[in-house]
Amino acid sequence: MGADAYEAEVTIVNRLGLHARPAAHFVRTSSRFRSDVYVSRDSVEVNGKSIMGVMMLAAEQGSTLRLRAEGADAEEAVGELAALVGRGFDEDDEGRPVER
Amino acid sequence: MSDETILRGLGVSFGVAYGPAYLIAPDALRVPRRAIDEKAVEDEIARFETALVKTRTDIERVRRALIAAQNPDEASIFDSHRLILEDAELLESTRDLIRRERVNAEHAFDARVMDCIQRLGRSQNAYLRERIRDIRDVEHRVIRNLLGEREPAAGDLMQNAVLVAHDLPAALTAELDRDRILGFATEVGAANSHTAILARALEIPAVIDLGPILSRIPHGVPVILDGREGLLIVRPSEATIAKYERVRAKIERKRAEWVSLADVPGATADGHPLTFLANIEFPREVDAALAFGCEGVGLYRTEYLFLQSGGEASEDEQYAIYRDVVERMAGRPVTIRTIDLGGDKLLTGMEAEENPFLGWRAIRYCLDRPEIFRAQLRAILRAGAHGPVSVMLPMITNLEEVDEALEHMAAARAALDAEGVPHAASCPIGVLVETPAAALLADDLVERFDFLSLGTNDLIQYTLAVDRGNRRIAHLFQPFHPAILRMIRDVAGAAERAGVELTLCGEMGSNTRAAALLVGLGLRRFSMVAARIPRVKQVLGRIGLEEARQAAQEALGARTAKAARRIIDERFADRFWHAAPKNGGRDEPGAG
Numbered sequence: 293m294g295a296d297a298y299e300a301e302v303t304i305v306n307r308l309g310l311h312a313r314p315a316a317h318f319v320r321t322s323s324r325f326r327s328d329v330y331v332s333r334d335s336v337e338v339n340g341k342s343i344m345g346v347m348m349l350a351a352e353q354g355s356t357l358r359l360r361a362e363g364a365d366a367e368e369a370v371g372e373l374a375a376l377v378g379r380g381f382d383e384d385d386e387g388r389p390v391e392r
Numbered sequence: 393m394s395d396e397t398i399l400r401g402l403g404v405s406f407g408v409a410y411g412p413a414y415l416i417a418p419d420a421l422r423v424p425r426r427a428i429d430e431k432a433v434e435d436e437i438a439r440f441e442t443a444l445v446k447t448r449t450d451i452e453r454v455r456r457a458l459i460a461a462q463n464p465d466e467a468s469i470f471d472s473h474r475l476i477l478e479d480a481e482l483l484e485s486t487r488d489l490i491r492r493e494r495v496n497a498e499h500a501f502d503a504r505v506m507d508c509i510q511r512l513g514r515s516q517n518a519y520l521r522e523r524i525r526d527i528r529d530v531e532h533r534v535i536r537n538l539l540g541e542r543e544p545a546a547g548d549l550m551q552n553a554v555l556v557a558h559d560l561p562a563a564l565t566a567e568l569d570r571d572r573i574l575g576f577a578t579e580v581g582a583a584n585s586h587t588a589i590l591a592r593a594l595e596i597p598a599v600i601d602l603g604p605i606l607s608r609i610p611h612g613v614p615v616i617l618d619g620r621e622g623l624l625i626v627r628p629s630e631a632t633i634a635k636y637e638r639v640r641a642k643i644e645r646k647r648a649e650w651v652s653l654a655d656v657p658g659a660t661a662d663g664h665p666l667t668f669l670a671n672i673e674f675p676r677e678v679d680a681a682l683a684f685g686c687e688g689v690g691l692y693r694t695e696y697l698f699l700q701s702g703g704e705a706s707e708d709e710q711y712a713i714y715r716d717v718v719e720r721m722a723g724r725p726v727t728i729r730t731i732d733l734g735g736d737k738l739l740t741g742m743e744a745e746e747n748p749f750l751g752w753r754a755i756r757y758c759l760d761r762p763e764i765f766r767a768q769l770r771a772i773l774r775a776g777a778h779g780p781v782s783v784m785l786p787m788i789t790n791l792e793e794v795d796e797a798l799e800h801m802a803a804a805r806a807a808l809d810a811e812g813v814p815h816a817a818s819c820p821i822g823v824l825v826e827t828p829a830a831a832l833l834a835d836d837l838v839e840r841f842d843f844l845s846l847g848t849n850d851l852i853q854y855t856l857a858v859d860r861g862n863r864r865i866a867h868l869f870q871p872f873h874p875a876i877l878r879m880i881r882d883v884a885g886a887a888e889r890a891g892v893e894l895t896l897c898g899e900m901g902s903n904t905r906a907a908a909l910l911v912g913l914g915l916r917r918f919s920m921v922a923a924r925i926p927r928v929k930q931v932l933g934r935i936g937l938e939e940a941r942q943a944a945q946e947a948l949g950a951r952t953a954k955a956a957r958r959i960i961d962e963r964f965a966d967r968f969w970h971a972a973p974k975n976g977g978r979d980e981p982g983a984g
Contacts, residue, residue, distance in 0.1 A: 315472065316472035320475070348511055
């Protein structure tokens, strides 16, 4: 198994930031991949499959996160997670889910 | 000396209750610390795993109850709760701690959760509070399970207590049970919310809109809840307790008297028969409805079923529940309203709309989702094999909808015939007249349908363009408005000319003054919250048909709702109460 590693830098765009529901959405998505996923903000890096970790980042709107994945499907993992963050976790300004 | 405190709110369900306050506000949790014998470490970890499984089940149950209670938004919060509970790092570090320090699971889990919360707490982010609350909520559930304590939502803990909460948790709405809960008091809430209506149906005293009270009431302190006056009395004095004991006894006597009236046939003073039916939402309401003397179900709301199962109530599931209601009613007719979803009752996947009451709801939704509509019609027809049922279509505004709905009905029946599935030999179908359009089309509707029902709650809202949930304009929600009275007169006239049965199933019928007027406008059949039947039956039994007609005639000519109401008040003042009501008719819910 090739230990591929991929990284991407993303910016939180949704108004409420990475609060409980987006964090849940993020973790559900990252957990679908076999690769290990890490997320870091400033000097703090957390396990991207741990909701406690992701929430710990307390990432509000405008903050920059670095996504890193290691494993066979690392590229897809980073791609999909970056897209999810970029879409603002499919929620509106009030934190309600919106149709894609 | 007494430190009795009286808090004022809005009484939404009558009756009084006296018992300990059960606060629904998880806060401090007592976490014991114990050393664990080295040999018992793996057992301790097993105990932790068992508590996790149990908590997962609990969370799932609450999540389902929230969906059932029409609260998909809050239900989704429990998705994150579940993820917290499954968080590999948190769980693994807890197991580590149990092994390394040989401490009990409660302590280890609490310590790990506290680490997380402290790290979160150091950040200045405003949304952290929400996250900390989520984490604490999950923690409390796990620790309660480890300690072998029951969830408050499970009911037993608050046996014979008065629930005090910010808003009644939707999860509890679904579990409300008169045998377990004395009553409830909330800081916020609306008089016509689902919860309030259910509380009235189940005869659970309730006071809402008390403002910020949670911090002022210690858990377990004795309280009196007065659903008539809208009071919550904290630490009542001996004298107050004695007074309320008398009130409670009086209410019980009254109830017994009313229940004893159950078998008295409904009629005007001069012997014209009146029919009283019950509005229900749950099969478990049937027994109370019968005790109050309903002669059938005039409005069986079915939305709950769909919200309960997340939108996928199968034909067979529906059939089983409808059949249960039909069988419990033992030969009395049951009118089932097809799903009235949309508006303020959304399924997951239904979008919140800008203007939901004018949006994709009720019959509009059903006709766009024929598979759902067809399944419901089939389930109703099949239940009809066990007793008389009829189908009522909500929110009709034009005849195309009527034709289309009738085609579905015919097709559902034909399919059951072809499949050889037993179903109702006859199943009348009718319209719930609740839009001005339907009221104005009454002459056309009576040609196509077996019966009409008047849904006055929505009819008033749509005709007067008033959202009655909006406090600033709630006073404009006027059942006695001349436009409403004339509309009802015309619908009653159309039904009478065609010889089609007409039933009123809005809350207006449960208001004795309005009911007196409605008899004069031509109504003979009323469907309402069952607990109101004896009272309305009693008052209408004191009024003759001819005098009701004259009063209605005069009220129809009134310029304002106030004037129309005054006419009824003056004409029938002596019929409404045994003694003069000291609070000007506070006993009247609904169309006051």
